[in-house]
Amino acid sequence: MTSSDANDAFVAFEHVQKSYDGETLVVKDLNLSIGRGEFLTMLGPSGSGKTTCLMMLAGFETATHGEIKLGGRPINNIPPHKRGIGMVFQNYALFPHMSVHENLAFPLEVRGMSKSEIETKVKRALDMVQMGAFGGRRPAQLSGGQQQRVAVARALVFDPELVLMDEPLGALDKQLREQMQYEIKHIHETLGVTVVYVTHDQSEALTMSDRIAVFEDGRIQQLADPATLYERPDNSFVAQFIGENNKLEGVVRGIDNGIATVAFDDGATCEALAVNCAGVNEKTLLSIRPERVKIEDQAGDKTISAKVLELIYLGDHIRCRMDVHGHNEFIVKVPNNTNQKALQKGQLTHVSWIPEDCRALDLSDSV
Amino acid sequence: MSQTADKQPVLAADGTPLKQALDAALFRNRMRAFMLVLPLLLFLFVTFIIPIGIFLSFGIHDPVFSKFMPKTSAVLSDWDTTSEPTEDMYAALVADMVVARKDKTIGRAATRVNRELSGTRSLFTSSARKAAKLEAPFKESLVAVKKQWADPEVWKAMKVASRSWTLGYYANALDYKQVADGSFEPQPENRQIHVPLLVKTLWISLQVTLYCLILGYPIAYLMSNLPARTSNLLMILVLLPFWTSILVRTTAWIAMLQSQGVLNDLFVLFGVTDDDNRYSMIYNKLGTLIAMTHILLPFMVLPLYSVMRGIPPSYVRAAKSMGATNWTAFSRIYAPQTIPGIGAGAILVFIVAIGYYITPALVGGQDGQMISNVIAFHMKSSLNWSLAAALGGVLLVVVMTLYWIYDRVVGIDNMKLG
């Protein structure tokens, strides 16, 4: 379990398709390689096919077409219990009629390990999640966070090389969820185990993952590390799904050196990075993060006029909703600095951004 | 939390001790809860507890003889059962018989004594007809009417019958009988029917429970894993026995199971047996087992289904992901979680089965009868309600005992009815 050869495909989906009813494809031609020791997150809204992919990897669903390989070996015909994959379920699936200790011992018992070996491994796994004192309890006697730790320990206790996690933190409250995110991340780093993690929570994905595969409509829309995904979304779905995002519609007037000039309906223009736009005189969707917009006191060369519609005080920043060229949902995050001038509701002002922060993307109907 | 050493009670805002304020608040809640169940409680009390109590009291209280033969009962209570019956006793008997004959109650008193000693009924009724004309000394004149009156056994039977509060019926229900001096002795062997029948009843009920479990478990499992539409259809099939009248069902079983019936015809057709050796599947114990299993199956399937519906598939998946084979995942993870359903289903089926009587009466033949058939017989035909009550009491005690054992072994909390 080392991550030295992380780039070798430890898990590989090759042209995998899945259909339940024989009419529609839930997963459409999926290709994905996961390196040894990698923490990969499948992120997407519900119904996007990410859980189906996880279940196919676990062996609870069979691929309609294509091949799934584990360590270079096709596993389509290997039953789940012979795949040796650890799994953490959405509601933990801790066996209610067994104590925590028995839960952890179960995978070791079915492998026929000796009693002393089981004791050692169970103790080690419980200590790893700081649950050493709770071995005698029943799952129902534990809090949600404790159950979560036990579930993680149980998935790891038999030293699998691959662990699948299906929205494991969905049932926890926000604070606990964030704490668990770090803990899981640390366990992953300590053990070097490969993790495939499914979630619909983008901040969770950004926090934990080495790479994120964004799912939508049965396809991977983008596969990248968190920073790339956030900074440089390939299409408007990804841009919209990862983090907050302002959208402005316009028409491309010209592209020069990768920088597009985009005109709004009222004739005003701005510049944006041409990422995925169709071409000159075609419509495009501009995408810009709220924290990358600057409020300008004065009208300048590259400023755009805007009107303050609403101000929400959020402590570390002020959330400002503005009307920009007819788009009245334009959000700007204004840092709560001492030298920041106070904005007034209804005030007319100007905003600006650097062209590289504003990405001209395809105009997708679905967004 | 500061623990004060002088144990000053914590006070509520208005100065009353907190404990007291809490009790008052809880009392109102308890009263409200009690008022909610009060109508049902009253209903149960009037329609269930009281009638059952009255009926069960028949099993230990039978005042018929002492009520209709008061003088005889009075002298009998002083009789030591071994000495020769005295003239006083005969005089009291004749006096009672005269009154009872006039009031038309002699038959009831006679029936009572006849239960203790066969053949005494006509002794009473025929002698009573002549009682008014008898003259002292009554001993001689009564013996002249029927010589059995000299037999001390008749007097002993009357002595037993004269006890209003008696354990005799319970003794009878357990194949013992109470004799004149109040002690108990076993019934003659060719009249011992209740205990063997009770054992057989328990055994049949146990078998029916087992068969219901074997048949019901897979069905409940299947239903709990099917989409709602299909499982509803299956549920209708399972509930079908509930919706058909007992007569329709019985006719169907007879057509199906009798020796010239559909099943046997098929067996002959496929060479399972030949025409002269058709199987007897009805009018015997097998018939009772088949019919009862059929009727009681829903009682097993419903709790099982409801428990299984509540077990998410992720448990078995989790077990498999940890390396458990299908069988291990079922036996160690799935099956233990269905125990509440098995417990509820088994105890429902068993307790209903133990009191069954229509089905055994219709298809049970000679060896498929159960204890309830005897109770029904004493209720409807022999009118020996006291013995029926005693048998019912024994059955009740047996069921309660089993329920208690179940509680100790499995735990009643561990039962899920729906």
Place this chain on the structure above:
Amino acid sequence: MKFNQISLGVAAALVMGATNAADTITVVSWGGAYTVSQVEAYHKPWMAKTGNSIISEDYNGGLSEVKAQVDAGNVKWDLVDVELSDAVRGCDEGLLETLDASVLPAGADGSAAADDFIDGALQDCAVASIVWSTIYAYDNTVIDGQPSTIGDFFDLEKYPGKRGLRKSPKANLEMALAADGVAAEEIYDVLSTPEGIDRAFAKLDTIKGETIFWEAGAQPPQLLADGEVVMTTAYNGRIFNAMAAEGKPFEVVWDAQVFDMDLWVIPKGAPNKEAAMDFLAFSTSTEQLAAQASWISYGPARKSSAPLVGHYDGKPELEMAPHMPTAPENFGTAIANDFEFWADNQDELNERFNAWLAS
């Protein structure tokens, strides 16, 4: 419990304008073909004659319901058709009204009622309407030969095949002794000794392994028809109906028939005692008893009715007389059910019979 209102009576009452206030009485009987015969022969003519109406209910015999009603002081039934044993016992226990036999009409031939009724038909609290008997019957398409004696029923070698017996010691013990060679008039003397009871059970033992036991009267013709048994004891009327109405190939063997009576009784405190008594007298008149016999093969309890018994309803070729238990050629070896014996011994014999069944 089946409950059917005879609407004819209501209609008749309306038409007649009810000069005297019309009564409605509740008459309880055993249901099936038997109740039909009573409705046709008794109820309809009486309602037409008096303008009263009758509610006809069914029950399964026994005194438990009468006892419950009388004990509760809430009597609903006016007239009940009971067996002899229940009539006598109910009377002894004060559950029934005492009846005055003098109001019964004289026979059609002029003989007084007391002479016209057969022995035992007039009880303190009951008046008999019919004589029925327990016989044995066989399916002549299955049996090879012609069984004619009670001995043949117990002869498994001569007539192999399953037998049917009522699940009760009554009639079985009598027939067993008769088959063992005891004369009809000595049967109850023998049965009154422990050796006699042993002897009867020993005889029953010889066919026990081949026997199916029945409880309801409707079962034996069904068992015969289904081929479940080749011979069975049965109530003669049931077998006759299967033969006459359904054309079943059954034969009745009358040897050692055990005959009994059905009687009308009035529960103590019946709400319409007067009207019930009027109906009782009407239904047990010579003509009505004879009329009933054309519906079912139970013998009329009046001697004067016998000559009037005709043919089966709608079948002129089917004379009823030879099918009556009381027909001279059937009655030679008949055993009269001894109520006193059974009242004295049924508790013990029932237990013994049940123990014997289970062993």
